[in-house]
Amino acid sequence: MAKSKENRIVVTLACTVCKSRNYTTSKNKKNNPERMELRKYCNTCREPALHRETK
């Protein structure tokens, strides 16, 4: 039987420039307790922008 992965959660990444929620990803809550920040392409800004974890 598979163990439940309680520490694995889904997070939404929003563009810090236009606030669009462009990406969802999963992270390990135990390994990454801080808010994730990733530089990704934003379709609204039409350029790479910093995306931050939201709830």
Ligand SMILES: [Zn+2]
């Ligand atoms: Zn944007």
